[in-house]
Amino acid sequence: MGELRDRRAQKKAQTREHVRTVAQRMFAEGGFDAVTIADVAREADVAVQTVFNHFATKEELFFDGRLPWVDAPAEAVRTRAEGVSPLTALRRHLVAGAGHFVALQLSEETASFTAALAACPDLAAYEQRVLYEAELRLGACLAEAWATDPEPGAGRGLAPEIAAPLTAAMWLTASRVVLVEQRRLAAHRGDAAAVAAEVERLLDQVLATMQARFGTPLEAGRRADTGWPPVDMRRAG
Structure with a gap:
């Protein structure tokens, strides 16, 4: 019985992979909007x-x-390894991942993927929903990690239930901004390795700065200046 279940699971996985491969090739060749599920089914038999x-x-x-x-x-x-703080582990992962993904930008498959996203609002909307899901998962994980392993220097910072989702959103957004900008530049540069190295350097610099400022309180006795009331009104008062 167990062997039968394994064979069924293997066949199911093979079918899924076959359908995905056929569909993504068709999307690249014909465009996402022009290809229907019926087209995919027919081509995949x-x-x-x-x-x-x-x-x-x-x-x-x-x-x-x-x-x-x-x-x-x-x-x-x-x-993360023992002794590595949550944000250090996250920074290392995002920096390494950024270099890897930018190196792929010059491939034909990745170029067609990026072009499809730019041309189809439905795909762009789906990607935004997925990005939000990634933020939620990362925020929950950071909150859980900080409950037992607080970030160094963050003792007087924001409460984890606020800091965790805020950090997840800021760090993933920062990574995406660097990636998108460098992806644009990669289209005009033939040296993918050089572009990837530059992305890693830039993103590590950005995230290291954000990490260094994490949980840093305002100086004693100084309020955040919101710009209101205006300076002239303060003087008049």
Whole structure:
């Protein structure tokens, strides 16, 4: 019985991989909007329902296997080595990942993926939802980590339930900004290794600065200046 279950699971995984490979090739060749699920099923020689058994939406099919960063940042924090702080583990992961992904930008497959995102609002919206899910997972993981392993120097900072989701959003956004800008530059430069190294350097600098400022309180006796009331009104008062 166990052997039968294993064979079924293997066959299911093979079918899923086959459908994904066929679909993503078709999307790259014909465009995401122009290719239907029925087209994919016909090309993959499976029933339409088989496609839906594995992928709930066409957007999910497009992104499948292309979103390792959804779980990976949280996993990097969760599996950090002893003695490594949560933010140090996260910074190392994001920097290494940024260099790897930018190095892929000059490949034909990645170029078609990026072009499809730019041309299709539905795909862009799906990516934003996935990005938000990544933030939620990372924020929850950071809060859990800091409950027993507080970040050095953060004793007087924000409460974890506020600091964790805020940090997740800021760090992932910073990584994305650096990646997107360097992805634009990569399109005009042939040396992918040099671009990747520059991305790693820039992102490490940005995140190291953010980490150094994490939890740093305002100087004693000084309030944050919100700009209100204006200076002239303060003087008049």
